[in-house]
Amino acid sequence: MSDITLPSRLDGVEMVRSIRTPARLDYDYMPGLAPSRFLQGVARKKLLGQRCPLCRKVYVPARGCCPTDGVAIDEEVELAHVGTVTSFCVVNVQFYGQAMELPYVSALILLDGSDIPLMHLIQEVDAHDVHMGQRVEAVWVPDEEIGPTLESIKYFRPTGEPDADWETYKDNV
Amino acid sequence: MRDIAIISLGQTDHARARTDVNDVEMLMPVLAGALEGANITKDRVDFVCSGSSDYLAGQGFSFVTTLDGFGPWPPISESHVDMDGAWAIYEAWVKMQTGHVDISLVYAYGKSSPGDIRRVMSRQLDPYYTAPLWADPISLAAIQARSGLEAGAFTEEQMAEVVAASRRNARANPHAQLSGDVEPGALLDEDYFVSPLHKHDCPPVTDGAGAVILAAGDVARELSDRPAWIRGFDHRIEPNALGVRDLTTSVSTRLAGEKAGAGRVDLAELHAPFSHQEIILAESLGLGGDVSVNPSGGALAANPIMAAGLIRLGEAATRISRGEADRAIGHATSGVCLQQNLVCVLEGE
Numbered sequence: 001m002s003d004i005t006l007p008s009r010l011d012g013v014e015m016v017r018s019i020r021t022p023a024r025l026d027y028d029y030m031p032g033l034a035p036s037r038f039l040q041g042v043a044r045k046k047l048l049g050q051r052c053p054l055c056r057k058v059y060v061p062a063r064g065c066c067p068t069d070g071v072a073i074d075e076e077v078e079l080a081h082v083g084t085v086t087s088f089c090v091v092n093v094q095f096y097g098q099a100m101e102l103p104y105v106s107a108l109i110l111l112d113g114s115d116i117p118l119m120h121l122i123q124e125v126d127a128h129d130v131h132m133g134q135r136v137e138a139v140w141v142p143d144e145e146i147g148p149t150l151e152s153i154k155y156f157r158p159t160g161e162p163d164a165d166w167e168t169y170k171d172n173v
Numbered sequence: 174m175r176d177i178a179i180i181s182l183g184q185t186d187h188a189r190a191r192t193d194v195n196d197v198e199m200l201m202p203v204l205a206g207a208l209e210g211a212n213i214t215k216d217r218v219d220f221v222c223s224g225s226s227d228y229l230a231g232q233g234f235s236f237v238t239t240l241d242g243f244g245p246w247p248p249i250s251e252s253h254v255d256m257d258g259a260w261a262i263y264e265a266w267v268k269m270q271t272g273h274v275d276i277s278l279v280y281a282y283g284k285s286s287p288g289d290i291r292r293v294m295s296r297q298l299d300p301y302y303t304a305p306l307w308a309d310p311i312s313l314a315a316i317q318a319r320s321g322l323e324a325g326a327f328t329e330e331q332m333a334e335v336v337a338a339s340r341r342n343a344r345a346n347p348h349a350q351l352s353g354d355v356e357p358g359a360l361l362d363e364d365y366f367v368s369p370l371h372k373h374d375c376p377p378v379t380d381g382a383g384a385v386i387l388a389a390g391d392v393a394r395e396l397s398d399r400p401a402w403i404r405g406f407d408h409r410i411e412p413n414a415l416g417v418r419d420l421t422t423s424v425s426t427r428l429a430g431e432k433a434g435a436g437r438v439d440l441a442e443l444h445a446p447f448s449h450q451e452i453i454l455a456e457s458l459g460l461g462g463d464v465s466v467n468p469s470g471g472a473l474a475a476n477p478i479m480a481a482g483l484i485r486l487g488e489a490a491t492r493i494s495r496g497e498a499d500r501a502i503g504h505a506t507s508g509v510c511l512q513q514n515l516v517c518v519l520e521g522e
Contacts, residue, residue, distance in 0.1 A: 021305040023296065027231030027287040032195025063241060064198045070215060070244025072201055 034064030037076065039148035045140060049114045051075040057115040061150075080112035081138040083156075084164040086172045087117075090127045103127045109136060109156055110172050117172050120150070124157035132173065133163035177269050178393040178400030179262075179385050179519065180494070181210030182487030187350040187381035187475035190286035196230060200242040200282050200382050207278065207384035211396050215244060218386075219274040221251045222265045224258035224281035225479050228293050239282065250274075257281060258383060258483030259444070259505030259515050265387050266406055275392045282382035283479035290378055290478070297508065299413055310446075310509055311375055315367040317420040317510040318449040322369055326421040326456075329369065332448040333357035336373045336473060339448075343470025350377050350475040373473075376446040381477030383484040401490035401501075401519040405433030408515035410508075420510050426457040429516040430502070438518070440465045440498035442485035444505045446472045453511065454504060468492065482506065486517050493521040 031039060034050060038061040041048035050062035054069040058077050066073050088107035091100070105127050108117035122130050123139070136156040146152045183206025185191075191199055208215060221243055225236045232238075236253050245251060252268075254260050258281025265277035285293075291309035298304040321327050334357045343352035355373075366372040386396075393400040409425035409432075411418050418424075441464055445451035451473075455466060467473075469488040472481045482505025489503040503517040 019301065021300060023304070025228075025231065025288055025293055025296070029231065030192050030195060030284075030287060032198045033193065034198065035195065063195065063238065065201055065241045066244060067241035068244055068246040070201070070204070070242055072198075 032064055034062045034073075038062060042150065042152050043146060043148040045143075045146055045152075047079040047081060047111060047138075049077045049079050049111075051077050058113060059116050060111060060114045060118055077113060079114050082159060083109040083111035083114075083118075083136060084169050085122070085130065085132055085134040085136055086110050086169045087132060088122065088130050090130070105130045107136075107156070108172070110169050115172070120153060121155040122157065123155040131163075133166065133169065135159045135161040135164060175270050175272065176390050176393070176402055177266050177387055178389075178397065178402045179487060179490035180388050180393055180397040180400050181207050181386040182383065182484070182491050183207035183210060183385075184348050184383040184480075184484055184487070185381040185477070186348050187379045187477055189350065189378055189380070191284060191380040192286065196235060196282060196284060197239045197242045199284070199380065200239050200280065203282075203382045203384045204242050204278065204280060207280070207386050211386040211388070213276065213386070213396065215278075218276050218278045219250065220265060220268055220277040221245070221249055222253065222261040222268075222277060222279045224254045224256050224261040224279075224483065225283060226255055228296055229283045229285060229288065229478060231287055243278065257444075257479050257481065257505050257507055259486055259503070259517070260408065260482075260507070262385065262387065262483060262486055262517070263406060263408060263515065266403060269387060269389050275389045277387040278384065279387060279483065280382065280384035281480035281483045283477050284380040285378045285478055286380050294478075303415075311367050311370065313415065313509045314375070314447045314450070315370045316415075318369050318374070318447065321421045321449055321453065324421045327449055327452045329361060330357065331452055332374055333360040335448040335451045336360055339467060339470045339473040342468050343474035346469045346474065348475065349470045350379055352470060352474060370447065374448040376472050376476035377474075379475050379477045379481075381475060381480055383477070383480040383487060385483065385487045385490070397494060399494045399496060399521050401493035401521060403517060404500075404520045405435065405516070405518035407432035408513065410513040413508075413512065415510065418510070418512075421453070423453050423457040423511045423514060426454055426504070426511065426514040426516065429514050430458045433516040433518045435502055435516060435518050436500075438464060438500045438502050440468065440489060440492055440501040442469060442471065442489040442501070442503050443467055444472055444482045444485045446476055446481070446506070448473060450506070450511055454506075454514075458502060458504075458516070465498070468497075482515065486519075489517075490519050493519055496521070
């Protein structure tokens with residue numbers, strides 16, 4: 001910008017360095033058929049997956065479509081509240097809007113009976129003891145607070161079982 | 174140039190609000206319809222291109238999740254434009270010219286119902302001077318209509334005739350949102366919405382989607398009895414600042430039509446969300462009274478934003494394939510007051 005010469009009549013004009021034009025848009029988010037069924041299941045303390053009629057994989061939470069085959073899926077499968085940590089990260093950085101105390105663990109959890117991991121938090125264990133293959137279980141909020149949201153699960157915690165065999169989750173890391 | 178044709182169109186039954194389904198659930202039957210129309214399965218598709226806007230859904234990268242509706246596995250060649258799907262057709266057509274792609278699937282979708290669409294659409298304006306005023310597309314179109322009326326470019330009676338023709342034509346379109354028999358005179362008796370526009374001069378608020386299949390040369394001949402060949406394709410854009418444009422005409426449409434070699438056609442599907450814009454577009458393309466304009470009802474009968482232009486090209490192609498036309502224009506617009514325009518010239522053999 002340094003080589004641009006302004007006309008002399010603009011000498012002494014104070015530059016506007018920035019302007020603020022606040023914009024806010026409000027939306028009604030429509031989850032659609034499949035997410036509605038998943039979220040209504042959560043409100044009844046059930047974790048519901050959906051099985052693809054072609055590849056037979058079970059997706060959770062489902063969006064109504066097999067992302068591999070591009071076909072509608074509607075066979076419902078009730079899943080266990082326990083699963084295996086397939087990958088995780090330890091969060092040590094404070095960011096805007098953060099509600100968790102540092103450090104905490106975000107993990108991908110492959111629920112037993114499903115073929116795609118679900119993201120959630122791991123608690124009741126030292127962050128440095130979380131590892132791949134670890135068996136964990138859902139800890140729900142009190143029954144009166146359960147609603148159609150994944151926040152109905154407070155977090156997952158280790159079950160104390162032996163670690164899962166690598167072969168059982170190697171396709172999901 | 175390589176011969177490329179539009180051979181199939183799928184679309185939703187357009188509606189004011191599809192609150193029952195999410196975007197991918199809305200899209201899946203449309204993609205299946207386009208593939209079925211070409212009598213192919215997805216494994217024959219070499220390239221997928223889509224058009225949509227995250228501003229409509231209010232979700233970042235919403236277009237990535239809707240790709241699930243195709244099933245991108247094994248990994249596919251794919252692209253996306255934050256524009257009406259007609260421009261995605263243009264990208265696919267250019268890509269097919271390279272010779273590496275024989276069949277493309279192009280889709281577009283838009284739900285206007287999740288947000289306040291007039292506020293959402295104001296975000297396409299320049300962020301310094303116009304967007305802070307929250308100038309909405311209906312008010313800006315009303316300024317355009319006023320300019321045209323004052324300049325004598327068209328009359329309110331002509332605008333009402335456009336609406337009546339759209340409703341009448343849409344009776345034969347099972348996907349249309351608005352159709353029926355209305356008298357132009359009765360339309361003029363209705364109250365103004367944003368003067369000089371009545372509500373019927375404005376597009377309906379629509380949730381919907383569309384998809385087309387493009388095929389090259391002998392592949393198109395194998396899959397379609399009468400492919401709609403793309404003979405010319407061009408798009409032009411005018412400045413963003415409204416004050417520097419002549420809103421009573423459409424220079425970009427005229428240029429795109431000339432560059433695409435539109436010439437004489439017997440049918441035109443014009444993407445005119447507002448009644449007066451159909452008059453401006455027809456004049457800019459030099460369409461005579463013998464040209465069938467918007468036999469589908471056009472965007473006044475259903476206006477799924479981001480898909481309405483793609484559907485115009487698909488509707489024109491469908492009529493060529495059915496033998497109802499030999500040479501047609503498919504047109505799409507983007508931006509406020511016809512800022513950007515695309516012309517696709519289609520022809521049957």
